[in-house]
Amino acid sequence: MRSNVIRFCLMLALLGSIKSAAAFTIAHPTETENAQYKFYYAGIMMGKLGLLWEADAQHYKLTFNMKTTGLMKLLKTQRRIAEISGKRNGELFTPIHYHASVIYPNKQKSTNMSYEHGILRDVVNEPTEEIKITDVQKQSAVDPITGLLQLFTYMQSPAKTTPFATVYFDGKRLSRGYAIPAAEPV
Numbered sequence: 210m211r212s213n214v215i216r217f218c219l220m221l222a223l224l225g226s227i228k229s230a231a232a233f234t235i236a237h238p239t240e241t242e243n244a245q246y247k248f249y250y251a252g253i254m255m256g257k258l259g260l261l262w263e264a265d266a267q268h269y270k271l272t273f274n275m276k277t278t279g280l281m282k283l284l285k286t287q288r289r290i291a292e293i294s295g296k297r298n299g300e301l302f303t304p305i306h307y308h309a310s311v312i313y314p315n316k317q318k319s320t321n322m323s324y325e326h327g328i329l330r331d332v333v334n335e336p337t338e339e340i341k342i343t344d345v346q347k348q349s350a351v352d353p354i355t356g357l358l359q360l361f362t363y364m365q366s367p368a369k370t371t372p373f374a375t376v377y378f379d380g381k382r383l384s385r386g387y388a389i390p391a392a393e394p395v
Contacts, residue, residue: 235270238263255281269302270294271354288312293354295324300362303327307352309380320380322352332380342383350378356386363388 242262248255256279261272276288289311295304304327310319321333329347332340340347351359356377363373369390376385 235263235265235268238265240264254279264297267297268294269297271358273354286314291354293352295327295355302355302358304352304355307354307380309353322378322380329378334380338381340381342378346383347378350376350383353377353379353384360386360388 240262241264242260244260246258248258256275256277258275259273261270263270263272271293273291274289277284277286289309291307291309293304293307295302295306297303304324306324307322308319310317317335319335323330329350332347334340356375359375360373363369369388372387372389374385374387376383378384
């Protein structure tokens, strides 16, 4: 009897995780783009980077992953993954969920941020870390990938006469990203 209860609880936990994971997938994306890069330094491969964009008329998902390879893997083995998913209205992107993790050979760190109507609702770091930033500061910032999307949108605009700046929050700290228009057309 006890083993049946345990099996039932495990099944509920498994189904619950499948349901939450499925909420952030795009069943039939109408736009996709996949880019793979290799990083070299002095002719020696140091790492690999991958970007995957999926979107339909109402939702978007951008996944970033990076891992060290070759000589760099001997010095510092790590794999980084970041993903943002949310709602889309034309060129307006409203985040719903942000996940980032870094995996080392002997430990793993992750950050999950949830948004409600584009406003940061909660942050969960594993292992737990004390965040020395006020709620007002967190609310005034975007996640790192949304900041990158804002930068790309700025770079695509034809007339760049004013500088671009954004503050982003990665679950632990605030950072500022900015771009300055070129003095001459490039």
